[in-house]
Amino acid sequence: MPPPRKFVSAREVAERAGVSRSAVSRAFTPGASVSEDTRRRVLEAATALGYHVNHLARGLSLKESGIVCLVGSELGTPYRASLVKAMTQAAQDAGKVAMVINTDRSDESVSAALRQALHYRADASIILSGMPDKSITRLCLENGQRIVLINRDDDQDGPLRINLRDGEAARCALTAFLRAGCRRLAFANSEAGTPSLMARERGFLAAAAAIGLPVTVERFGPSVYESGRELARRLLTARVRPDAVFCATDLIACGFLDAARHEFGLAVPEDLCVTGFDDIEQASWSSYSLTTFAQPVAEIAREAFAWLRLAPEEAARRPAAVELEARMVWRRTVRGRPPAARAAARAAVEA
Template sequence: MAGERRRATAVDVARLAGVSQSAVSRCFTEGGSVSAEMRTRVLEAARRLSYRPNAIARSLTTRRTNLIGVVMGDLDGPFQPYLFETLTRGLASRGKQPLLVRGDPADALDGPAMAALDYQVDAVVVTAGSVSPAAIRGLMALGVPLLLYGRAVEADGVDSICCDNPLGARLVAQALVAGGHRRIAYLGGRPSAFSEQERGSAFRAALAELGLPLAATGEGDYTYDSGHREALRLLAGPDRPDALFCGNDAMAFGALDAARTALGLRVPEDLSIVGFDDVPMAAWPSFSLTTIRNPVDNIVAILLDMLERRLADPDAPTVLHRPAPVLVRRGSARL
């Protein structure tokens, strides 16, 4: 279109700075051999022209795009956006950018999702609950480094990091029993989810070791709405539980609102509610949720170290990290 401004190129910068195009390339390459005076001249010319290096063209030489595919499921709950923001900030601090790919835990990755990974990503990070085991096998076949967050998988070349879910569930069981609770219910997430399998089984086992059976159980899908719905069902009977452990914070928020608003229960006097994850909303005064802290900042830092290690040495031994969670005591539980 007439009058449309053309994007500046390395040739334009070289002409304005009075240097060769290869000199411009060296100025924008980390560790490139160039004098301070030349670098200053080139950067000033680039500033005047609003020039930015073409990352795709540069990747043809370096064979690195600094793009990291990030496969995530639904982003409408509080945890996944919190995780993605933390991961994005961490990647940016290391000169990398995320390429978000929408996954579905019920299916293999579809054509459009796999097509997004055609952008020559340097590695793929798969978050828990975003894809099926079959989809993970398909990602392994891409031939790029694969890292799993929130799922522990023992496979050559696939590094994993996952909160110690069984420890977190045991901490909740021990604290509730020590607080005098005897009718303890559990509201779990999707049975197919790795986190649910670990948290649910560990919670039941810990209560059994303490001499208590589960008073009631519910099945949600890690959403606020399912927590609200299941809490209404679990808490409406004559033998109402005196404590409810929810498999994540989103369901706990729904349970809190159901107990207080719909049923008129006092929390924690009539009912203690505990979540899992410790998303930022959990600390809001309106929730003041007692929960298990899934240490996202620490996990992302370790994950990025694992990523750098795998990129530097594709044949390095496979690693699995299980960071320990902690119980965060707030106002929603009598502990």
């Protein structure tokens, strides 16, 4: 049943201010042609009546709703939560508002979310996880909806793709492990199989292969803390125990560290070097002091909205892919000193 809602409309404001309805509309449109006097009178009447421009109606005629859809799964997870926070904040700074849609792991649910975005005529959708069906993506694009893919590494044309240089980070981690004297390498991954996770794994394997070192790869479960523990149990009971482990995410790394220390009594970094990825807040907590690679969430959000600000034809002209660096954050789960001067300066600040 339609609830008895009584919003004050421009007409009532117009009546009270003694002007036409269009004058009210213009008073609220920056740059419109209104005399200072009428604008003042309109604004007065508006605040007196508690008038708020109806953005649904405005979106209807402007064909621009001001809504940006954020779609992703596991939004309670530290990394995702920080991304959501950065994105909603960036949306507000850009004068938009974020609509967030939870998905489960399935691509079907991402498509459903995108359909929801179409329903609300969202100006753009930002996809944090999963991969929508190609047909729905095309539909969105045809309808003039911009799409941003974060860490999706897709080859579709049209969306903006923001990715990290996972491979470079992996090489960087390997270098650190080598300098620490490690030789028995392992990669602890989840079974999620997302593009960025796999890129890290591939990058690490490739870098190790380039210098002729083998890597034990273990994959288990979703990308959560508990998986890290299980991965530790598997890797640390292997016949040759690794002395350096690249964990695909910080959450996995935290679980791995806890199991290594508390279940296996190992000392990190003395017995075992570990790195993670994401630089979630917990990585800096002193129980972990995890050496990791930072997702530049603020920068990701900035890039996304900078692109969204662009006029459509301008955006089409730009390269549709952005690559950002995952800066190494040196802490205390790898032996030795930070490799670069920049990192060293940073570590000094943190210590």
